[in-house]
Amino acid sequence: MVVYMWNNRGQHRSVIASIRAKIQERAASVSSFNLVYVKRDANWPAHLCAQYASRYRVDCTWGPRPPLF
Incomplete structure (x- = not known):
C-alpha cells in the first residue's frame, strides 16, 4: 500500500x-x-543493514555483496 x-x-x-x-x-x-x-521474509537483510548503518553512522556503498553481520 x-x-x-x-x-x-x-x-x-x-x-x-x-x-x-x-x-x-x-x-x-x-x-x-x-x-x-519486498515480501516480509526478504526484509530481514534490509533490517540488519539499517541497524548497521544506524549504529555506526558511516557513509558507505556496498558492492554486490552486503557485509556479513
Whole structure:
C-alpha cells in the first residue's frame, strides 16, 4: 500500500501525507531513490543493514555483496 501511495502521490490524500512529504524531501538530496515492495521474509537483510548503518553512522556503498553481520 505504501509503495502504491508513493507512486500515485498526486491522487491521494492520507493521514501519512506529512511523513510522505518528509521522505520526498530527503529523497531529493540523494542521487537515486527507489521505493519497492519486498515480501516480509526478504526484509530481514534490509533490517540488519539499517541497524548497521544506524549504529555506526558511516557513509558507505556496498558492492554486490552486503557485509556479513
